[in-house]
Amino acid sequence: MMTVNEVSKLTGVSIRTLQYYDKIGLLKPAEYTQAGYRLYDDTALEKMQQILLFKELEFSLKEIKEIISRKDFDRNKALKQQIELLTLKKEHLENLINFARGIEFIGVKTMDFSAFDTKKIDEYSKRAKEQWGNSEAYREFEEKSKDRTKEDEQDIMKEFMKIFAEFGELKSMQPDAKEVQEQVCKLKDYITKHFYNCTDDILMCLGKMYAGGGEFTQNIDSVGGEGTAEFTAEAIRIYCKR
Secondary structure, X not given: OEEHHHHHHHHOOOHHHHHHHHHOOOOOOOEEOOOOOEEEOHXXXXXXXXXXXXXXXXXXXXXXXXXXXXXXXXXXXXXHHHHHHHHHHHHHHHHHHHHHHHHHHHHHXXXXXXXXXXXXXXXXXXXXXXXXXXXXXXXXXXXXXXXXXHHHHHHHHXXXXXXXXXXXXXXXXXXXXXXXXXXXXXXXXXXXXXXXXXXXXXXXXXXXHHOOOHHXXXXXXXXXXXXXXXXXXXXXXXXXXX
16 A cells, blocks of 8 residues: 555655545545545556546546546556557657757758858758758758758848848737738748748747747847847737637
8 A cells, every 4th residue: 555645756646636636536545544544555556547648648637537437448448549649649749849850950040141150051951961851841941942052041031030120110019910910921921932831830839939038039139129039929829829
């Protein structure tokens, strides 16, 4: 038998949460001591594993309780389904991570090229090819940029940063204003034309990175004024939620 404190340390679930699970009938202790302390056996811990797995799959506590309380609940079948779903989530997250890394590399190129010498640019390119060469977005970027000269790249980046400067000029408006939302559309179209197909999901990801601090935020704010990156990110969020 394990005490509630021991179960909390083992599972990472707080004592208060375990008490709540008991209260709503989701996870009852195997028994209580004479002093009223909760004790858990292996069966309860196995049930706890099921609860945590279903939570990872974003089931509500109410749904989890209904599932694991059914008389026909097949633990092995549920475990296989959970493994399959978690594997899919893992693959999805790996794709997002690889894609975000590719976006991060491309995002670095939004800076003024004068801040980099040729050696650093070549190093960025080499690193991207080694790590993200299999990214669909990166392959599309490679295809679109393969015949560009450095002057072409500089012109594209200047126009790209000009879009953020225009966002800075719109900061006195609400981010959901028509003019601001049209500017978001302009940004999205520019990315699609010169870099890769910019879906709403990609645009949302970019917006978060723009306002996430570091070089992205600094460079956007440098051309549009302080707060431009956050303003742009909020305008993008509204655009993508519509």
